[in-house]
Amino acid sequence: MAGLDATVVNIALPRIGTDLHTGLSGLQWTVNAYTLTLAGFLLLGGALGDRLGRRRIFVTGVVWFAAASVLCAMAPTAETLVAARALQGIGAALLTPGSLAIIEASFRPEDRSPAIGAWSGLGGVAIAIGPFLGGWLVDAVSWRLIFLINLPLAVLVVWVAVRHVPESQDPNAVGHLDVDGAALAALGLAGVIYALTAAPQGWGTPAVLITGIGGVLALAAFVVRERDTSNPMLPLDLFRSQQFTAANVVTFVVYAALGGSLFLLPIQLQRVVGFSPLKAGTALIPITVVMLLLSARAGRLAQRIGPRLPMTVGPMVAGIGLALLVRVTAGSTYVGAVLPAVTVFALGLSLTVAPLTATVLAAASEEHAGVASAVNNDVARAAGLVAVAALPILAGISAKAYANPSAFSHGFRNAMWITAAMCEAGGILSWLTIRRPLPTAPVSVPASHCALEATPLRAGSARC
Numbered sequence: 280m281a282g283l284d285a286t287v288v289n290i291a292l293p294r295i296g297t298d299l300h301t302g303l304s305g306l307q308w309t310v311n312a313y314t315l316t317l318a319g320f321l322l323l324g325g326a327l328g329d330r331l332g333r334r335r336i337f338v339t340g341v342v343w344f345a346a347a348s349v350l351c352a353m354a355p356t357a358e359t360l361v362a363a364r365a366l367q368g369i370g371a372a373l374l375t376p377g378s379l380a381i382i383e384a385s386f387r388p389e390d391r392s393p394a395i396g397a398w399s400g401l402g403g404v405a406i407a408i409g410p411f412l413g414g415w416l417v418d419a420v421s422w423r424l425i426f427l428i429n430l431p432l433a434v435l436v437v438w439v440a441v442r443h444v445p446e447s448q449d450p451n452a453v454g455h456l457d458v459d460g461a462a463l464a465a466l467g468l469a470g471v472i473y474a475l476t477a478a479p480q481g482w483g484t485p486a487v488l489i490t491g492i493g494g495v496l497a498l499a500a501f502v503v504r505e506r507d508t509s510n511p512m513l514p515l516d517l518f519r520s521q522q523f524t525a526a527n528v529v530t531f532v533v534y535a536a537l538g539g540s541l542f543l544l545p546i547q548l549q550r551v552v553g554f555s556p557l558k559a560g561t562a563l564i565p566i567t568v569v570m571l572l573l574s575a576r577a578g579r580l581a582q583r584i585g586p587r588l589p590m591t592v593g594p595m596v597a598g599i600g601l602a603l604l605v606r607v608t609a610g611s612t613y614v615g616a617v618l619p620a621v622t623v624f625a626l627g628l629s630l631t632v633a634p635l636t637a638t639v640l641a642a643a644s645e646e647h648a649g650v651a652s653a654v655n656n657d658v659a660r661a662a663g664l665v666a667v668a669a670l671p672i673l674a675g676i677s678a679k680a681y682a683n684p685s686a687f688s689h690g691f692r693n694a695m696w697i698t699a700a701m702c703e704a705g706g707i708l709s710w711l712t713i714r715r716p717l718p719t720a721p722v723s724v725p726a727s728h729c730a731l732e733a734t735p736l737r738a739g740s741a742r743c
Contacts, residue, residue, distance in 0.1 A: 280344060280429050280436070281371055282405035286567075287413025288313075289541060290560040291422040293549045298422065301357035303671060303681035307476050308361045310542060310667050315472060316368030317375070318660035319465030322512045322653050325376035326456055329449035333380045338440050340373025345433035352426040376653070384447035414560030457512035463501035464512075468664060470494020475668035479677050517651060523642035525712035530635060530655055531662040532705040533594050536698035537628070538663025539670035540601055543694055546681075548617070551609050551688045562617050569625035570632070578633035585715030586634040591706045593634070597627025598702030604695045608688055627702070638713060670694050 292306045299305070328336040347370055350363035378398065386394045416424040474491030481487065505511040518524045541563075548559040581589045600623035606616045636655065643651035671677075674697060676690035 280341070280432050281375060283409045283412070283425075283428065283432075284313075284348075284367070284371070286409030286563075287416075287425040287560075289545045290410055290413045290556055290563075291417050291425055292542075293546055294417050294422045294556060295357075295360070299354070299357040299360065302678045303676065304476055304479075304678065305357040305361070306546075307542075307667050307671070309357070309364055311472055311476070311664050312361045312365040313368040313371070314660050314664050314667075315468055316365045316465065317371045318657050318664060319468055320369055320372035320461055321375065321657055321660070322650070323456065323458070323461040324372040324374075325380070325653060326512065327373070328377045328380055330456070332446050332448050333377045333384060334440055334444050334446045337374050337377030337381060337444075338437055340370050340375070340377065341433050341436050341440070342370075344370030344374060345429050346370075348426040348429040348433075352423040381444060381447065385445055410560030410563045411557070412560075414555070414557035417556035455510055457505075457508060457510060460501060460504050460508065460512040463497050463504060467494045467496075467498030467501055468661065470497060472664050472668045475665070475672065478672055513654060514650060517643060517654065520642045521712070522714060523639060523651065525708065526635060526638045526642060527655060527658045529590065529594070529705050529708050529713070530639070530658045532701050532708065533597070533631060533635075533662075534659040535662035535666040535670075536597070536601065536701040536705070537666075539666030539694065540604070540624075540698045542667045543670070543676075543691055544604065544607075547607060547688065547691045551684045551691070552607060552611050553609070554613075558613070562613055563621065565618065565621050566625040566628070569622065570629050573626070573629035574633045577630050578637060581634035581637060586638045587709060587713045587715060589630045589634040590638065590709035590713050593627050593630030593632075594702040594705035594709065595627070596630065597624050598699040598706070600624025600627055601695050601699040601702060605692045608692075609684070631705075666698075670697065673697055 288310065292309065295309060296302065296306050324336065324340065344367055347363055347367035351360055351367060354360035354363055382394050382398060412428075413425050416422070416428070470490045470492075471494035474487045474494060477484070477487050477490070502515070505513045505515055518527075544563070545559050548554040548562060549556065554562065577589055577593070600620050603616075603620035603623060607620065608616075611617065636652070639651055639655040671690065671694070674690045674694035676687060676694065680686035680690050
C-alpha cells in the first residue's frame with residue numbers, strides 16, 4: 280500500500296490538476312500534505328507500537344490509511360483531497376514503523392535477514408509496478424482508482440495480521456509519549472512549507488510572514504523541548520557525532536534533489552513532451568529496477584572499502600543524470616532523452632543509498648540504532664517536503680508558468696540544473712566529512728535495501 284502510494288500519485292498529478300481545476304500550488308500540497316504528516320508523526324508511530332502493541336498500531340494504521348484513501352478517491356475539490364492526503368500520511372506514520380518492528384519481534388535473529396530480504400524485495404516489486412499501474416488506471420478509468428486499489432489490499436493485510444501475526448511490545452519502553460514534541464515538529468514543518476508554497480504571492484504578505492515565522496518558532500521550540508524533556512522523541516545527543524550529523528546533511532541535500540526532480544519530471548513528461556500517464560509512469564521504472572539490482576552490491580562494496588568513496592561518487596553520478604534531464608523537452612523521445620538520464624540518475628542513487636544508511640547506523644550506538652534509522656528517514660522526508668515547496672520558486676515556475684507548457688519547460692530545465700548542483704554538493708560534502716567507521720564499531724550493512732520511499736533497513740535489527 281505504502282509503496283504503491285509513493286509512486287502512483289506523482290504520475291496522476293497533471294490529471295488531478297485538470298479534473299479538480301487546481302494549479303501548481305494545489306499539486307504541491309497534494310504531495311506535501313501526505314509527506315508532512317508522515318514525517319511529523321513517524322517517530323511517534325514507532326513509539327506507540329512499542330508501548331501499545333506493534334500489531335495493534337500496525338493494523339490501526341492500515342485501517343486508517345484505507346479510510347483516508349476512500350476520502351482521497353471521493354474528493355470533490357483540491358482542498359478536500361489535500362486534507363484527505365494529510366490523514367493518509369498519519370495512517371502511514373502508524374503502519375510504516377510497525378512492519379519492520381514486527382519482523383524483529385517475530386523472527387529468530389538468524390532468520391531476520393532473509394525475512395528482511397523478502398520484505399524489501401516484495402516492497403520493491405510494488406514500487407516498480409506502481410508507476411505502470413498508476414499510469415494505466417489514470418489512462419483507462421480515472422485517477423481516483425489509484426486510491427481505491429488500497430481497499431482490497433487493506434482487507435487482506437488486516438486479515439493476515441490478525442490471524443497470523445503475533446502481538447509484541449517493547450518491555451523497555453517507559454515514560455510518557457512525547458506528544459508535545461511531535462505536535463511542535465508537525466506545526467513547525469507545516470508553517471515553513473506553507474510559507475514556501477505561498478511565497479510566489481509575495482514574501483511580505485501576512486499569510487507568508489505569519490506562517491513562516493510561526494513555523495520557525497515552532498521548530499525552535501521543538502529543539503528546546505527535545506533538549507529538556509526526560510523522554511525525547513528525538514535524542515539530540517545523536518548529533519554530537521560528527522559522522523551522524525554529516526551523513527544526515529548529505530541525506531537532506533541528496534533527497535531534496537530526488538524529491539524535487541521526481542515531483543516535476545512527470546509533469547514535464549505529460550504537459551510538455553506529450554506522454555500519456557501510462558508512458559510517463561513506465562518511463563520511471565528504470566530507477567526502481569536499477570536500485571533493486573545494485574543497492575545491495577553497493578552496500579557490500581562500502582563494507583569493503585568504506586562509505587566515503589561510494590557516497591562521493593554516487594551523488595555526483597546522480598547529478599550527471601539530473602543534468603541530462605535538461606534535454607527532455609517538447610518533441611523528445613524516450614530512448615533518446617529520458618532513458619539515458621534516468622538510468623544514470625539511478626546508477627548514482629544505487630551507489631549512494633545503502634552506504635548512506637549504513638553510515639548513519641554505524642555512527643550511532645547499538646541502543647540508538649532504531650531511532651537513528653528513523654531520524655535519517657525523517658530527514659529524507661523533510662528534504663522532499665522542502666524541495667517540492669521551494670524548488671519551483673527557485674526555478675521560476677509560477678502558477679502562470681505551470682499553465683504555459685513552454686514557460687514550464689524553461690523552469691523545469693532550471694530546476695534540473697539546480698538539483699544536479701545539489702547532488703554534486705552532496706558528493707563534495709561526503710568527501711570532506713565522511714570517514715570509514717572504526718574497526719571497534721562494526722556495522723551490519725544491509726544485505727538488501729528497501730526502495731527509496733520506504734524506511735531504511737539494518738540487517739539483524741530491522742528497527743526503523
